[in-house]
Amino acid sequence: GDVTPPPLVGRAFGLQRGLDHVGAVIGPxxxxxxxxxxxxxxxxxxxxxxxxxxxxxxxxxxxxxxxxRRGAAKEAAAATLPPSAALRRLSPPVIAISIFYLLRMPETLMILRAQQLGIAVALIPLLWAALHVVRSSTSFLGGALSDRIGPARTMWIGWLSYVALAAGMWLAASPLAAWLLFLALGVVAGLTESPERALVSTATGGGHRGSGFGVYHALTGVAALVGGVALGVIFQRGSGATAFLVSAVGASGLVILWPFWSGLRRVPPQ
Structure with a gap:
């Protein structure tokens, strides 16, 4: 964010996420x-x-x-945006993103659901590699879309896509459906990961990006952990289908509320 022109922030994070996922394919x-x-x-x-x-x-x-360039940007931002103001601008979107991570099904449970639907254990590494191929392919596109229509709108599209994916996993009944839906998770990642980071970057300003990303990763990490445990309990004590239904219903609430929330709380203009 510090060395990237503002109109290209989404694409920069898209490139970073895409290359990261390439490594997740090549390394294994x-x-x-x-x-x-x-x-x-x-x-x-x-x-x-x-x-x-x-x-x-x-x-x-x-x-x-x-x-x-980073030092100049940091000094300029620090002169115009105190830390408390940066945190206030950052809080609404990061809270919403954290709620999404709380409701989002972890990849491990996605894999278990895929096995329930008939995908052999021996094919799981191939499924995992294919997921990261899709993630890598869509990350830059998600970042470019973020630059064009704004991170908040792009995230909303990604969240809506996740609701469809989770509902599909709830209703799925074949290995083919499991393959297609699992790979669709890569599209969801492409539409959310880059815009999330672009939104944090633009909301905090150059002087406070480090703190902003620290808050972002801390809150989303805790949310993902708590949500993963809760959904795992539902998965084990109920069923895989039930866990995905709960995830889909919860995420649909976020999809409905986000346009109003982002407008009322005045998320920084993209």
Whole structure:
């Protein structure tokens, strides 16, 4: 956010999320190939240090390269937006996003539901890799849409898509449906992850982005943990279908309220 022009913030986060998901595809596949050729797990883990070192060096170089622009942006933002004001601007959207994470079904339970619908355990790694292919493919598109119509509207489309997905998982009755719906989760991620970050970035301003993202990740992380446990209990004590129904109904409430909430609470203009 600090070194990206405002009109491109969504696409910048889309690129970041897309590349992250590419890694989630390539890494496990490379590890599987190496292990299948007779290497032991310790060798694979040690080999993973190499790309980690390379990324660290590249990150350090890029941070130095953008230091001047970031410092100027930070000083300008700090002069016009005190921390309390930044937090007030950030609170409404982050609370709404956290509620979505509270209601959203974790991927682990999605996998269990897919198994209930007939997908073999041996195919789960392939299903997981395919999910991240979709996520990677849609992340930049979601970011571009965020730049065009605004992060708040793009998130709303993503949340609405999730309601349809969760309802589909509730009604699904075949392995094919499980495949299609699980991959649709990648589209939901593409429509939510990049806009969420773009919204946090623009709401807090350059001088407070670090604190803003800290609040965002803390609240959404806690919400995802609590929601995952609650939905897991419903999944285990009730059924997978029931858990998805609860998730769909809860998320639909957020979809209905968000347009009014974002307008009444004056989420920063996109």
């Amino acid at each position: 596949l490379v590890a599987w190939v190496v292990l299948s050729r007779g290497a032991d797990v310790r060798t694979v883990i040690l080999a993973s240090i190499v790309p980690g070192v390379i990324v660290t060096v590249l990150a350090a170089w890029s941070v130095r390269d953008g230091e001047g």
